Amino acid sequence: MTADAQRRTPAPPAGTYLGMPKFQKNAKPALANEQLRKNLRHATGTIRAKRVARVSEVPEWEELRRAGEAIKNRTLRHLDTYLVQLEESLVRAGATVHWARDAAEANRIVVGLVQAKGVDEVVKVKSMATQEIELNEALEEAGIAAWETDLAELIVQLGHDRPSHILVPAIHRNRSEVREIFLREMKRYGTAAPEDITDDPAELAGAARRHLREKFLRARVAVSGANFAIAETGTLVVVESEGNGRMCLTLPETLISVVGIEKVLPTTADLEVYLRLLPRSSTGERMNPYTSMWTGVTPGDGPQEVHVVLVDNGRTNALADPLGRPALRCIRCSACLNICPVYERVGGHAYGSVYPGPIGAVLNPQLRGISHEIDQSLPYASTLCGACFDVCPVRIPIPDMLVHLRKEVADHKKGTPRVEPTAMALAGWVLSDRRHFELAQRAAGLAARVLPHTTHLGPMPWPASPWTRARDLPMPPPESFRSWWRKNREEGR
Amino acid sequence: MNAREEILGRVRTALADVTELDPVADVPVAWEYGRATAMADVLARFVETTEDYKATVVRAPAGDVPARIAELLAGAGVATAVLPSGLDDAWRAAIAASGVSVLDDEPQLSRAELDRIDAVVTASAVGIAETGTIVLDHAADQGRRALTLVPDTHLVVVRADQVVSDVAEAVARLAPAVTDGAPLTWISGPSATSDIELSRVEGVHGPRTLLVILSE
Amino acid sequence: MTIRTDGLTVALFATCINDVMFPGTPRAVVELLERLGCRVEFPMEQTCCGQMFTNTGYFDAAVPNVRNYVKAFSGYEYVVGPSGSCVGAVRHQHPMLADHAKDAGLAAEVDRVVARTYDLSEFLVDVLGITDVGAYFPHRVTYHPTCHSVRVAKVGDRPYQLLSKVKGIDLVALPDADQCCGFGGTFSVKNPDVSVAMAADKARHVMATGAEYLVTGDNACLMNIGGILHRQNSGVKPIHLAEILARTEGGER
Numbered sequence: 001m002t003a004d005a006q007r008r009t010p011a012p013p014a015g016t017y018l019g020m021p022k023f024q025k026n027a028k029p030a031l032a033n034e035q036l037r038k039n040l041r042h043a044t045g046t047i048r049a050k051r052v053a054r055v056s057e058v059p060e061w062e063e064l065r066r067a068g069e070a071i072k073n074r075t076l077r078h079l080d081t082y083l084v085q086l087e088e089s090l091v092r093a094g095a096t097v098h099w100a101r102d103a104a105e106a107n108r109i110v111v112g113l114v115q116a117k118g119v120d121e122v123v124k125v126k127s128m129a130t131q132e133i134e135l136n137e138a139l140e141e142a143g144i145a146a147w148e149t150d151l152a153e154l155i156v157q158l159g160h161d162r163p164s165h166i167l168v169p170a171i172h173r174n175r176s177e178v179r180e181i182f183l184r185e186m187k188r189y190g191t192a193a194p195e196d197i198t199d200d201p202a203e204l205a206g207a208a209r210r211h212l213r214e215k216f217l218r219a220r221v222a223v224s225g226a227n228f229a230i231a232e233t234g235t236l237v238v239v240e241s242e243g244n245g246r247m248c249l250t251l252p253e254t255l256i257s258v259v260g261i262e263k264v265l266p267t268t269a270d271l272e273v274y275l276r277l278l279p280r281s282s283t284g285e286r287m288n289p290y291t292s293m294w295t296g297v298t299p300g301d302g303p304q305e306v307h308v309v310l311v312d313n314g315r316t317n318a319l320a321d322p323l324g325r326p327a328l329r330c331i332r333c334s335a336c337l338n339i340c341p342v343y344e345r346v347g348g349h350a351y352g353s354v355y356p357g358p359i360g361a362v363l364n365p366q367l368r369g370i371s372h373e374i375d376q377s378l379p380y381a382s383t384l385c386g387a388c389f390d391v392c393p394v395r396i397p398i399p400d401m402l403v404h405l406r407k408e409v410a411d412h413k414k415g416t417p418r419v420e421p422t423a424m425a426l427a428g429w430v431l432s433d434r435r436h437f438e439l440a441q442r443a444a445g446l447a448a449r450v451l452p453h454t455t456h457l458g459p460m461p462w463p464a465s466p467w468t469r470a471r472d473l474p475m476p477p478p479e480s481f482r483s484w485w486r487k488n489r490e491e492g493r
Numbered sequence: 494m495n496a497r498e499e500i501l502g503r504v505r506t507a508l509a510d511v512t513e514l515d516p517v518a519d520v521p522v523a524w525e526y527g528r529a530t531a532m533a534d535v536l537a538r539f540v541e542t543t544e545d546y547k548a549t550v551v552r553a554p555a556g557d558v559p560a561r562i563a564e565l566l567a568g569a570g571v572a573t574a575v576l577p578s579g580l581d582d583a584w585r586a587a588i589a590a591s592g593v594s595v596l597d598d599e600p601q602l603s604r605a606e607l608d609r610i611d612a613v614v615t616a617s618a619v620g621i622a623e624t625g626t627i628v629l630d631h632a633a634d635q636g637r638r639a640l641t642l643v644p645d646t647h648l649v650v651v652r653a654d655q656v657v658s659d660v661a662e663a664v665a666r667l668a669p670a671v672t673d674g675a676p677l678t679w680i681s682g683p684s685a686t687s688d689i690e691l692s693r694v695e696g697v698h699g700p701r702t703l704l705v706i707l708s709e
Numbered sequence: 710m711t712i713r714t715d716g717l718t719v720a721l722f723a724t725c726i727n728d729v730m731f732p733g734t735p736r737a738v739v740e741l742l743e744r745l746g747c748r749v750e751f752p753m754e755q756t757c758c759g760q761m762f763t764n765t766g767y768f769d770a771a772v773p774n775v776r777n778y779v780k781a782f783s784g785y786e787y788v789v790g791p792s793g794s795c796v797g798a799v800r801h802q803h804p805m806l807a808d809h810a811k812d813a814g815l816a817a818e819v820d821r822v823v824a825r826t827y828d829l830s831e832f833l834v835d836v837l838g839i840t841d842v843g844a845y846f847p848h849r850v851t852y853h854p855t856c857h858s859v860r861v862a863k864v865g866d867r868p869y870q871l872l873s874k875v876k877g878i879d880l881v882a883l884p885d886a887d888q889c890c891g892f893g894g895t896f897s898v899k900n901p902d903v904s905v906a907m908a909a910d911k912a913r914h915v916m917a918t919g920a921e922y923l924v925t926g927d928n929a930c931l932m933n934i935g936g937i938l939h940r941q942n943s944g945v946k947p948i949h950l951a952e953i954l955a956r957t958e959g960g961e962r
Contacts, residue, residue, distance in 0.1 A: 298676050
C-alpha cells in the first residue's frame with residue numbers, strides 16, 4: 001500500500017473495466033460468493049416489491065410510460081436543436097458551458113476548472129456521468145481529492161471498491177461489511193467512525209453524516225451530474241434522497257455539473273412526466289426525499305460560479321444507430337437491474353462498467369464499441385426473458401436491442417475461425433430445408449436406438465458439458481413426430 | 494474544429510434519418526399536461542402521504558399558526574432558529590415570544606454559523622397531495638437554499654390553497670418561478686437513505702426533523 | 710363430454726425441438742384438436758422458426774427459416790404451435806428478418822402468415838372459444854408461465870384458464886412464477902453457470918409446491934428445469950400443457 005500513502009483518496013481496485021474478461025468469466029466468482037448472492041437476492045427482492053406497490057397506485061402508468069418514451073424520442077431526434085437551446089439558456093442564466101468530446105476531454109476541463117479555483121478537494125454528488133468518465137481518478141492524479149458524499153458511493157470509495165448498481169452502488173455489501181469498512185477507513189480520510197458503532201443502518205448513516213459534515217462545511221468546489229437539463233430555461237435537476245446533493249449544490253462557491261448530452265428535455269412541463277416515472281421506478285417511492293432545480297447562478301443563493309460540461313463520450317455513436325438510439329432514453333432508474341434474473345445472481349461487477357444490468361448490456365457496447373471482449377459478451381448476458389422492458393419507465397426495448405447488438409457482434413466475428421459461426425452455419429444448413437432436417441433427425445433417432453434404455457444423459461464432455469454439468473439432457477426418442485405422422489396420419493388418408 | 498462544433502456535427506450526422514425538422518410535428522406526444530389527479534380529499538391525502546414519510550403534520554386554522562409554530566418548536570427542543578427575511582410578522586413575533594433565540598440571515602450567516610442553529614421556519618410554494626411533497630421556490634418567506642438545509646429541524650407552513658393533487662399540477666404552478674430563474678427544492682419527508690440493504694433510514698444530511706403545519 | 714367445433718382445418722406447427730426431442734407434445738396437439746373436431750394437417754416442409762439463429766445474432770442463417778415457414782404455412786387459415794416461444798419468434802422476429810433480407814415480397818407474405826399463427830392456448834380460447842376441453846388429469850400440478858409465452862407471444866392467463874378447467878387437477882401456485890428459468894436458448898450454453906443458478910432456483914420453487922407435475926407451454930424451458938429436477942431425483946415430472954389437455958377420463962394416455 002505504498003502508493004496509497006501518496007494518494008488523497010482511497011485507491012480503487014487495480015485494472016480497468018475494458019481490460020476485464022468476458023461476462024461469463026466474471027460471473028463465475030460472483031455466483032460462487034454465497035454472501036453476495038444473499039445480499040443481492042435480499043436487496044433486489046425488497047426493491048422490486050416496493051416498485052410494484054408504488055407503480056400500481058398510478059392508474060395511468062402505461063400512458064405515463066408512453067409519454068416518457070415520446071418526449072425522449074422527440075428530444076433525441078432533434079438533439080442538436082435542443083442542445084443549442086440549452087446552451088443559450090444556460091449562458092443567459094449566468095452559467096459557463098463547456099463541451100467534451102470524450103472522457104479525457106471532460107476530465108481535462110473539470111481538472112482545469114478546479115485548479116483555477118486553487119483548491120485541492122471537491123465534494124461530489126452521486127453522478128453516473130462522472131463515474132463513467134472516471135473523473136475521481138483524473139482529479140486524484142492532479143492532486144485533487146474528490147469526496148463521494150452519497151452514502152453508497154462513500155461505502156464504495158472507502159471500500160476501495162467499484163459500484164455494482166446504478167442507484168445503490170453498494171448493493172453488494174451488507175451492513176456488517178459496511179461497518180467494517182467505516183471503522184477501518186473513515187479515520188484515514190477525516191472524522192472517524194465511533195469505535196463502538198454497531199451494524200445498525202441508522203448508526204452507520206449517522207457516522208456518514210458526521211464524517212461528511214466537515215467536508216460539506218469547508219468545500220469550495222462541488223461536482224455534480226444532472227438527471228435532467230431543461231432546454232427552454234437552462235434548469236438542471238438533481239434527484240436524490242440524503243441531502244448530500246443539496247449540500248453540494250448549495251454550499252460551495254463553485255459548482256461544476258457534468259451532463260451527458262442525452263439528459264436534455266425540451267420544457268419544464270416535461271418534468272411532470274419524469275418526476276412521476278423516476279422515483280416510483282427507481283426507489284419505489286411516491287417521491288424521492290429531495291429534488292433540486294437550479295438555473296445558472298442565483299444571486300445571493302448558492303454557488304456564484306456555475307459550469308456545465310456537456311459530454312458526448314460515445315453517445316453520438318448510439319444516436320447514429322436508429323435501433324440503438326432508444327438506449328439514450330434511459331433515465332438511470334435501475335428498475336431493469338432489479339428485475340433482471342441474471343443481475344440478481346451475478347451482481348453488477350461482472351458487467352465491467354458503471355452501467356451494469358440489462359441497460360448496461362445495451363449501453364456499453366454502443367458507448368464503447370464492440371472491440372473488447374467484455375463488450376462483445378454483454379449482449380449475450382441475458383436470457384431475453386423480457387422482464388426489463390416491462391418495468392422500463394421509458395419503454396426501452398432492451399431484448400430487441402440485445403438481439404440487434406448480438407447481430408453486430410456476430411457480424412464483427414465473421415471470418416474469424418471460431419466454433420460458433422461454424423456451428424451456426426451447420427445448424428443453419430440443417431434447419432433451412434426439410435430434407436436436411438430429416439437427415440439430421442434420422443441421425444438423432446439412431447443415437448436413441450444405440451442406447452435403447454437411456455432416457456436421459458448425465459454429465460458429458462464438451463460440447464455438451466455446459467448443459468450437462470448440472471442438468472440431465474433427455475434423449476431424443478427413436479421416433480420423431482414427423483415419422484409418427486407419416487405412419488399414423490398420412491398412410492391411408 | 495472545436496468540441497462544440499464537432500459534437501453538434503456528430504449529432505447532425507447521426508440524425509441523418511430524421512427529415513421532419515419540427516420536433517413537435519416529428520414526434521407527437523400523446524399527453525395532456527397539467528392535469529389534476531382525481532382524489533376524494535386533497536388535504537387529507539396530503540397529510541396522509543406526508544406523514545407516511547415520517548414528517549410531523551399539524552392542521553391548523555390560519556389564525557392559530559403562530560401558536561402552533563411555537564408549540565412545535567418547543568416540542569422539538571429548539572433553542573435557536575433562523576428566520577428568512579420575508580417570514581410572516583405574526584409568526585416571527587410568536588417565535589420570539591416563545592423564548593427561542595431568533596437569528597436573521599442578513600448579512601448572510603456562514604456555513605459554520607448555520608450548522609450551530611437548531612431550526613429554520615419557512616413558508617412554502619406548493620404542497621403535493623399524492624406524493625407528500627413540499628416545494629420551496631426560495632422566495633423571501635423561505636430564504637436562500639442553505640437556510641433550509643443545514644439546521645437539523647425544518648418547520649414549514651403550507652397553506653391549504655397551495656396544496657395540489659399531484660406532480661403535474663405542481664409543475665404547472667411552479668413553471669413561472671423556474672422561468673424567472675428561481676431555484677426549487679422539492680422535499681418529501683426528512684432526508685433518508687436506503688443505501689444499506691435497502692433498509693430505509695430517516696435522517697442523513699438534510700434536516701432530520703421535518704415539521705409541517707397545514708394552514709387552513 | 711364432447712365438444713364439436715365446425716371442422717376447422719388447422720396446420721400444426723410442431724416446432725423443430727418438439728419434432729425431434731418431444732414428439733409426444735405435437736401428437737397430443739393432434740389428438741386434442743381432432744377430439745375438438747378440427748381437421749389437423751402437418752405441412753412436411755416445416756422445420757424451425759429460426760429463433761436460435763436470430764437470438765445468437767446470425768440473421769442471415771435465420772432468413773431461410775422464415776422463407777420455409779411461409780412456404781409451409783401460407784395456404785392455411787389457422788397455424789397452431791405448442792410453443793409460446795416459437796410462436797412468439799414467428800410473430801415478433803419474422804417481420805424483422807424479412808426487413809433484414811430486404812425482401813418486400815417476403816415481408817408481405819410474413820405479415821399474412823404471422824396474423825394466422827397461434828399458440829395452442831390462444832387458438833383454444835380465442836378461436837375455438839373453449840376453456841374446458843374435456844380433459845381429465847387427477848394430479849397435483851404447478852404451472853410455470855414461460856417468459857416468451859407471456860412477454861412475446863402474450864398468451865396471458867389462457868393456459869391457466871385451460872388448466873383450471875381440467876377435471877381432477879390440483880393446480881398449485883408456483884412461487885416467483887414470473888421469473889425466468891434461465892434457459893434463454895444459447896444463453897444456457899454460453900452462460901451455463903448463470904443459467905444453472907436460475908434453473909436451480911426455479912426447480913427449488915417447483916419442488917416446494919409438492920407438485921407431481923410441472924407444466925409449461927414450452928418444452929425448451931421444461932427441458933431446462935426438468936434437467937435439474939431429473940438430476941436431483943426430485944420425482945417431479947415435466948409435462949407440456951398439450952399433453953395434459955389431451956388426456957381424458959378413461960383415455961389410454
